[in-house]
Amino acid sequence: MRIFDTLSVTEKELDTSDRVRIYLCGVTVYDDSHIGHTRTIIVFDTLRRFLEFQGIKVEFIQNFTDVDDKIINRAVSENVSADSISSRYIANYFVEFDRLNVKRADVYPKATEHIGDMIGLIKTLIEKNFAYVSSNGVYFSVSKFHEYGKLSKKKTDELVSGARVEVDETKKDPLDFALWKFADGEPRWQSPWGPGRPGWHIECSAMSLKYLGTDFEIHGGGRDLIFPHHENEIAQSEAYSDKNFAKIWMHVGMVTINGEKMSKSLGNTKSVDFVLKKWGANIIRLFCLSGHYSKPIDYAEDMLKETITKWRQVENCYYELVLSDNLQANPEDMTEIERTTNETKKEFIDALNSDFNTSLATSAFFKLVRATNQLAASERLVSSIAGTVLPVLEQMLDILGLKISKVTEEEKNKINDLIDRRNMFRSQKKFQDADAIRKEISDMGIVLIDHKKKVLWMKQERIGAEG
RNA sequence: GGUGAGGUGGCAGAGCGGCUAUGCGUUCGCCUGCAAAGCGAAUCUAUAGGGGUUCGAAUCCCUUCCUCACCUCCA
Numbered sequence: 001m002r003i004f005d006t007l008s009v010t011e012k013e014l015d016t017s018d019r020v021r022i023y024l025c026g027v028t029v030y031d032d033s034h035i036g037h038t039r040t041i042i043v044f045d046t047l048r049r050f051l052e053f054q055g056i057k058v059e060f061i062q063n064f065t066d067v068d069d070k071i072i073n074r075a076v077s078e079n080v081s082a083d084s085i086s087s088r089y090i091a092n093y094f095v096e097f098d099r100l101n102v103k104r105a106d107v108y109p110k111a112t113e114h115i116g117d118m119i120g121l122i123k124t125l126i127e128k129n130f131a132y133v134s135s136n137g138v139y140f141s142v143s144k145f146h147e148y149g150k151l152s153k154k155k156t157d158e159l160v161s162g163a164r165v166e167v168d169e170t171k172k173d174p175l176d177f178a179l180w181k182f183a184d185g186e187p188r189w190q191s192p193w194g195p196g197r198p199g200w201h202i203e204c205s206a207m208s209l210k211y212l213g214t215d216f217e218i219h220g221g222g223r224d225l226i227f228p229h230h231e232n233e234i235a236q237s238e239a240y241s242d243k244n245f246a247k248i249w250m251h252v253g254m255v256t257i258n259g260e261k262m263s264k265s266l267g268n269t270k271s272v273d274f275v276l277k278k279w280g281a282n283i284i285r286l287f288c289l290s291g292h293y294s295k296p297i298d299y300a301e302d303m304l305k306e307t308i309t310k311w312r313q314v315e316n317c318y319y320e321l322v323l324s325d326n327l328q329a330n331p332e333d334m335t336e337i338e339r340t341t342n343e344t345k346k347e348f349i350d351a352l353n354s355d356f357n358t359s360l361a362t363s364a365f366f367k368l369v370r371a372t373n374q375l376a377a378s379e380r381l382v383s384s385i386a387g388t389v390l391p392v393l394e395q396m397l398d399i400l401g402l403k404i405s406k407v408t409e410e411e412k413n414k415i416n417d418l419i420d421r422r423n424m425f426r427s428q429k430k431f432q433d434a435d436a437i438r439k440e441i442s443d444m445g446i447v448l449i450d451h452k453k454k455v456l457w458m459k460q461e462r463i464g465a466e467g
Numbered sequence: 468g469g470u471g472a473g474g475u476g477g478c479a480g481a482g483c484g485g486c487u488a489u490g491c492g493u494u495c496g497c498c499u500g501c502a503a504a505g506c507g508a509a510u511c512u513a514u515a516g517g518g519g520u521u522c523g524a525a526u527c528c529c530u531u532c533c534u535c536a537c538c539u540c541c542a
Contacts, residue, residue, distance in 0.1 A: 006471095028542095037542045038542085070540075154469080154470065158538085159469095223536070223542080224540095225541075227538065254536070264540085290490095292480085295480095302478080310491080312504075359479095360480090370506090374506060378507095435502085438502085448502095449503080450499060
């Protein structure tokens, strides 16, 4: 599979010969996660599912930044400990991303649990003369790392001339960034240079190195992390190890709202909780995968609504397949559907192999859905066809992380009972009674599909936006 | 100002030298007791403007205009 690498600005072949190690920069746990975090995490979850579907071993690490000024500020304003803030949002994170059907990473390392690793790294950087101690903390000396700027394509002299770099008189160079900050208040940790807290960037270097080693396959995150976070990670890590840090840098585009970037600092975010209540996991996943991962997508309610229509087609398709009559298809239909199934499956996989083009992949997926629904609409969908289509459809659903709402055996029996009663009323032309039953079924979240000679049903996911 | 990514039909979104995806929308229709769901047909022949290369360009080159992101914490 080929993936676009931000560092080399080219598509690179992903080395899957042994295992694929992925480090994804996770969230700072000081507030609710939002749809922007969601997109990045869903993209990587889907990538991981796709690799695993192919039998490739994946080691997936995603960190939590649980020491940060924002966490401390929040703790102060709520008059609680920093730890209680980060624990709360980490707990929320798991609730929400489980609901989004995101597979758990192999490890979710926390910064606070790796202070020792960071100190070790900083020590070496000082020994190698890449870092120095000032009265405020320990700083990385950017000018010592000659490749600084290679990821973000920035030249250090241009960065200096830009007026937006932080002013700190104790730094030797305005570009230098903190590895360790001296601090009086809590939380703080002892270090050889004095008590304090680690800088933001060093945690990812320390934790990726610890869990994945050097030169691992993919390092990812949102585009906004390219500078300075990932640039600084590269500087620290490569200065420390003298080895290449990551083989491929994969960056996910921003989610905008009304064309404007969504971010906590702008205060225009849509929280995961909000979008889950409004749209549900399947719609959000489809939305997040609707465009190429590297490009921005706009959170627009009309687009989300369209996605509901598509999802209904998928639900219909699935239940038509599952509930099809136990019959043999006519040979022409069989040949045709086998061809379509194979073609769409190939299209789907080829698209994902080509820089993870989820937009193309989902369009192949919908082609298969439509072909199936066509057969259903013309009363030609039978079990032998389902036997061909269903396994492929389920594979695609699984890779995309989509989940069809299912019913229990008990509910199924009840539905069939009610359908029988309704049919009876219908045959007696007691349509009001029949409609009352239809309403009762609909209240269970079940929609009836009246075919010419049979009545099928499907479970529809309840979606908040539909009221 | 610097750097990067883009500008494709009413909308979303692929394609990245020839065969102009796909979906949504809209209109009409099929099906139905009526619906719903689904399906069909029609609609839409689009590639920011201007040059060029080529037998042939949305796709390559030049240029103009515009949008967004990053350059401070951010997924």
